[in-house]
Every structure is written in structure tokens, then in C-alpha cells.
Amino acid sequence: MGEFKGFMKYSKKQLDELPLKDRIEGYEPFQQRFTTEDAATQGARCMDCGTPFCQTGTSFGKDTIGCPIGNYIPEWNDLVYRNDYKEAYERLSETNNFPEFTGRVCPAPCESSCVLAINNDSVAIKGIERTIIDEAYDMGIVKPKLPENRLEEKIAIIGSGPAGLTAAEELNLLGYNVTVYERNHRPGGLLMYGIPSMKLDKEVIERRVKLMEEAGIVFKTDVNVGKDITKKELEEQYDAIIVCTGSQKGRDLPLEGRMSFGIHFAMEYLTEQTQLQMGEIKEPIITAKDKNVIVIGAGDTGADCVATALRDGCKSVVQFNKYVRLTDKMEQNTSWPLPMPIFKLDYAHKEYREKFGFEPRAYGIQTMRYDVDQNGDIRGLYTQVLEETEDGMVIVEGTERHWPADLVLLSIGFEGTEHLVPHSFNLNTNRNKIVANDKDFRTNQDKIFVAGDARKGQSLVVWAIKEGRAVAKAVDESLKNKITI
Secondary structure, eight states: OOSTTHHHHOOOOOOOBOOHHHHTTSOSOOBOOOOHHHHHHHHTTOOOOSSOGGGOOEEETTEEESOTTOOOHHHHHHHHHTTOHHHHHHHHHHHOSOHHHHHHHOOOHHHHTOGGGGTSOOOOHHHHHHHHHHHHHHHTOOOOOOOSSOOSOEEEEEOOSHHHHHHHHHHHHTTOEEEEEOSSSSTTTHHHHTSOTTTSOHHHHHHHHHHHHHTTOEEEOSOOBTTTBOHHHHHHHOSEEEEOOOOOEEOOOOOTTTTSBTEEEHHHHHHHHHHHHTTSOSSOSSOOTTOEEEEEOOSHHHHHHHHHHHHTTOSEEEEEESSOOOOSOOSSOTTTTSOOOOOOOOHHHHHHHHHHSSOOEEESEEEEEEEEOTTSBEEEEEEEEEEEETTEEEEOTTOOEEEEOSEEEEOSOEEESOSHHHHHTTOOEETTEEOOOTTTOBOSSTTEEEOTHHHHOSOOHHHHHHHHHHHHHHHHHHHHHHHHO
């Protein structure tokens, strides 16, 4: 397994990044792949651990232990160490349809679950994965996945996010005639419009979509299913329909003053900025230019808002975190195989600190109400301090504070899928999720299946890929059973 005792000889290396000062001037991807030499050294750190928790793929509360799609991580770590990128790519693509996406945006629960992480830095699994797929493209071995035989059955997929794209590729490879409907101008869903270009270059998505089109998959964009085309029309044309509309209904914060101008959901801002960069719109409705921005929410989307607002020319940004600041380090990793609860700076926070001299997050903050001027425009927020006690987070009396703001972005998660498709298709929902199990993925409507965040709720790209693969298998079995009967 790699180099004997390589994990004792070599240290973990992070992917190289563009200089902070330079990269905030534009949307060029800031992170680079490993060289093949560096990747080999990092692959050598993979130990013969016996039980590779990195590929466990289990949910634990809101966390994930290991890789949900069961990537053969130790195998391709060893192949990279031996410089066999052709075989490494083949093994990687057996379980992961889109490693160029996960290798860039996945939070890498595999690394947290790496056995080496118990008392050392984990293997650089995510960086190795990205290097494998990037090297494979450079070698010209990533080809369209063509079916051996083409079947008569037709399948419609609503939504072209990671779940929809995965289901489309799997079913097309089985020979089905697959059409993917997307309401936006380009395929990709969250990958295209919800993740900024400096994290996920849009050319990476377009390159993959082109391969899928060459394999026979049809993409119909600018089609809002439920409005531009009905359930009846789809059922007349297709033998099965898969709903992969994601979880895009943002969670609101309906406090006093919520209806004022200048308060928006984070995804609205990020989507507009991507559309602006790609020339789909000329002027954005939402802009951070010359404004004091407050981002409510401490997750990845909130960090993306910070980074985007920087490039948009903001005056300042504060990112509210309702929890207290984590400790800088732990003497022992008592949280393994879950991520260590220690303080970390995301890419956006490093960028902000580089420009302004301090990181943008404020900790233990509870928003109480919006401050609105006489014209109905947002001008700030009133907050109080939260502290952690044995009974949970409690408000500290007498700590009210006013924060000036010209733009407030709500980034406190997603409630579930939007209502148009479930309502127009008469699909049963529960807490804004379309009801179906993870075995056959069937909804209450004949011929209609659901997968991804629309069924599961807000989750990781890698979970969406797993759902897409599973629903494709379920649809295939269902259609084969009908033919047999």
C-alpha cells in the first residue's frame, strides 16, 4: 500500500493556491492540482490500515463518516503513488461520476475519517482525487460514456444538478433515451449557479456536459417544468420521470423589518453574480459594491458570499455566527472519525483578512430585528450576544448592539425543495421534501421518482451523486419489470 511507512516519512501537503492579494481581483479558480510528483508523495502516505474508514459512507446526525459513494480510496492512492493514472482514473470513475466536481467542492468527510487522522494529519485524499481526474483529462482518456445498445424507453429528468446529471449519465449508459430539463440557461444547477467560479470553474462543468451530450443525453434549458411544460405532457412523452430539483427554498429570518429593501437570500446573490460573469444578465438587481454587507449564517454558502462580495467591491463584510468561536487546537482527536471541532479559516476569510487585516466573522451573535429607514431601506441590524451554557446557547442580557448594513444576505440553510414541481405534479411532501424512500425512490404518482436534495434535504454534492446512481438503478429495475410483465 504505497510506500512502506510513508505516512511516517512525509507530511501532508495542501494544494497550491494563488496569492491572496491577486486572486480577490477576479474570479479565476484559486486552487491548483498537485503535480504528479507531489501526488505520488501524498499517495505514499496512505497506510495499510486494514479497515479504511475513509470509504465508510455513513450518516451520523448532520455529519458524514467517510465517502458516501464508497470510493476505492486506498486503491487509487496506491496507483497514484505508482504513477498509473489510467488505472487510477478507471477505479475512481467506477464509483464517482464527477470527480472533477467533488475534487473541488466536497468538504472531504473521507479525510476526517482517515485512520491516520487519529493522531496525525490525514492523507490528502481530496487533492489526490482532483489530480487523478485533471490528469485523466490532460491525457485524453476521459471519453463520452456510450451505451452498447439503445433502448426504446424514454426518461425525463427534471433538474440538472449533481443528482440529475448522475442519474442521466447512468441511465444513458444503460441505453435509455434521456432528456434533462433545466429552468436556467445552462445545465449544472447548484454547481453552475450556486457555487462561485473561483471554487468551481464553470468551464469544468461545461466540459462534462459536452461529454454527456456527445454520449446522447439531451439537455433542454430555459424550461420551467410545471409552468412551461405540464405533468400530463411529460407523462405522454416519457416512460419514467425523475425529479431532481434540489433543495433551493432558502430558510428565512422573518424578524421585525424583514420586508425592507436590501435583504436577500444568499443564493439569489450568488446566482446573479454568476449570471453576470457569464453574460446572461447585464445589470444585477443585488450588488455589494460600496456597501456594508452582513451575511447571516456561518456555513459554506455564507463564506462564498463573503468572497463574492469582496470581488464585487464591498465596503465591508461581517459574517454572523451564532455559535462561540472554536478552540484553536485539540491535544487529542477525540472526535474521530468526525471532523475535529477546531477553529479554521475558510478561503473567503483568508481573503478578507488579507484585504482588511482581520477576519470577517462575529461569534455568538443573535439577530433580534432589522433596522429600516423611512424609505423602507435596510440600514442595519440589532443583535444580542449568545453564550454557551450547560442548557445550550442563551442570550446575555444588556448586550444589544447595532450593526450598520446596506445589504443583508440570509445564509441560514434551506427549508427544502421549491413548491412548483411538487404542487403541479401532485406529489406528497413532508417538511418541504418530496416523500419517497431510498430503496425504490417512488413518489405517490405512477412513473414519477425523486432523488437528491429534493428527497433527502440539504446535503453534500457527494450524497447527491449517490442518490443519482441509486435512483437510476431503481428506474431501470422498474422499467425492466414492466417489460417482463
